[in-house]
Amino acid sequence: MNLDLTPEQQAFAAEARAWLQQHVPARPLPSMDTEDGFAAHRRWEATLAEGGWSVVAWPEQYGGRDAGLIEWVLFEEEYYRAGAPTRVAQNGISLLAPILFEHGTPEQQQRYLKAMTDGSLIWAQAWSEPGAGSDLAAIRSTARRDEERGGWILNGQKIWSSRAAWADRGFGLFRSDPTAERHRGLTYFLFPLDAEGITVRPIAQLDGTTGFAEIFFDDVFVPDADVLGAPGDGWRVAMSTAGNERGLSLRAPGRFLAATDRLIDLQASRSEADETDAVVDAWIRAEAYRLYTWQTVSTVQDGGSVGAEGSMNKVFWSELDVDIHETALRILGPEAELRGPQAERDGRWAEDYLFSLSGPIYAGTNEIQRNIIAERILGLPRGGDGRRA
Numbered sequence: 001m002n003l004d005l006t007p008e009q010q011a012f013a014a015e016a017r018a019w020l021q022q023h024v025p026a027r028p029l030p031s032m033d034t035e036d037g038f039a040a041h042r043r044w045e046a047t048l049a050e051g052g053w054s055v056v057a058w059p060e061q062y063g064g065r066d067a068g069l070i071e072w073v074l075f076e077e078e079y080y081r082a083g084a085p086t087r088v089a090q091n092g093i094s095l096l097a098p099i100l101f102e103h104g105t106p107e108q109q110q111r112y113l114k115a116m117t118d119g120s121l122i123w124a125q126a127w128s129e130p131g132a133g134s135d136l137a138a139i140r141s142t143a144r145r146d147e148e149r150g151g152w153i154l155n156g157q158k159i160w161s162s163r164a165a166w167a168d169r170g171f172g173l174f175r176s177d178p179t180a181e182r183h184r185g186l187t188y189f190l191f192p193l194d195a196e197g198i199t200v201r202p203i204a205q206l207d208g209t210t211g212f213a214e215i216f217f218d219d220v221f222v223p224d225a226d227v228l229g230a231p232g233d234g235w236r237v238a239m240s241t242a243g244n245e246r247g248l249s250l251r252a253p254g255r256f257l258a259a260t261d262r263l264i265d266l267q268a269s270r271s272e273a274d275e276t277d278a279v280v281d282a283w284i285r286a287e288a289y290r291l292y293t294w295q296t297v298s299t300v301q302d303g304g305s306v307g308a309e310g311s312m313n314k315v316f317w318s319e320l321d322v323d324i325h326e327t328a329l330r331i332l333g334p335e336a337e338l339r340g341p342q343a344e345r346d347g348r349w350a351e352d353y354l355f356s357l358s359g360p361i362y363a364g365t366n367e368i369q370r371n372i373i374a375e376r377i378l379g380l381p382r383g384g385d386g387r388r389a
């Protein structure tokens with residue numbers, strides 16, 4: 001692993017830093033889990049795209065800079081260091097785009113990729129169902145063939161779909177062959193959230209915002225042009241996204257490096273708080289995650305892949321995030337309850353704390369990730385009584 005940056009990479013990071021300094025909003029945007037906040041974040045996506053910073057690692061033809069993985073990590077570091085807004089387009093950019101690149105038709109790539117980089121098409125991930133979260137293969141929503149119209153009829157219910165209340169389109173799995181085995185007979189669909197037969201019902205979150213939604217499908221027609229990958233091959237298509245979500249693409253270390261930097265400043269400004277050990281611990285873990293990411297980047301650049309190690313990353317970053325924010329709240333004491341301009345960071349520490357609590361749940365719960373680590377990395381037997389099979 002070589003950690004020395006080339007002059008070009010240093011220049012890339014400096015250019016990003018200069019642009020972000022000029023363009024990042026001076027005050028935090030309202031939460032993207034509110035209607036106003038969602039709209040403000042959508043505008044920020046357009047600004048990022050105008051500057052050419054929305055998808056640095058993508059090909060130029062789709063609005064990227066053709067940059068490599070190292071530049072992407074560098075950009076993320078600069079992005080979070082600058083305190084830039086959370087990406088409301090991330091479902092599309094991080095979860096859907098990698099599979100559109102891999103499995104999409106040229107026409108789908110043309111239609112959807114560019115539009116997700118500037119916030120003009122924002123996507124919701126419609127995977128979970130009331131009986132199918134950790135056990136995703138248990139999904140019961142159905143897709144029935146409609147030969148006459150050249151497409152499929154969707155029925156069923158999805159749940160916990162982030163920001164589906166305001167997003168434009170959704171992507172998800174449906175059971176297209178009820179006679180096939182659990183993991184077979186699933187098909188991956190793309191659909192507009194305002195299609196006839198779709199009802200989107202918001203669900204309030206812990207902080208009262210209505211960022212989540214249930215999505216009900218009542219005879220919704222989707223043309224063949226919006227099937228992603230081959231019919232019946234949805235599980236394999238979907239799993240190429242799950243690796244991305246848990247591993248590198250969703251949580252580059254920049255986010256945690258920036259949070260620990262803010263934590264250090266907070267501790268330094270409150271001499272009465274005695275959380276030095278916890279602050280140092282958070283800093284060390286963020287640095288460890290950073291170094292591990294650089295190692296992963298080296299591996300991928302040398303032709304390797306992330307694999308089950310993505311589950312280790314997921315457990316690591318999600319627990320680190322909770323610890324960083326719990327430490328911040330202890331330092332702030334009762335002040336952590338304040339909101340608005342009189343509060344430290346406009347009350348963002350408490351908001352970010354509430355969000356950090358969801359990290360061990362989304363992108364596959366940490367219990368499930370530990371199962372994967374146990375079985376695929378440590379070679380332990382599946383579940384059960386603790387004896388080796």
Ligand SMILES: Cc1cc2nc3c(=O)[nH]c(=O)nc-3n(C[C@H](O)[C@H](O)[C@H](O)COP(=O)(O)OP(=O)(O)OC[C@H]3O[C@@H](n4cnc5c(N)ncnc54)[C@H](O)[C@@H]3O)c2cc1C
Binds near residue numbers: 127159364
């Ligand atoms: C902030 C947030 C955003 C989300 N956004 C989306 C989204 O945009 N789209 C979407 O489709 N979904 C989304 N989800 C849903 C998320 O993917 C699911 O909540 C998650 O997969 C867990 O599924 P579940 O809630 O059905 O819990 P369950 O699967 O019912 O699990 C309940 C508990 O049992 C444990 N458990 C289950 N099976 C096992 C096992 N075999 N071994 C050990 N423990 C087990 C789980 O770890 C968990 O602790 C989001 C969730 C959150 C919190």
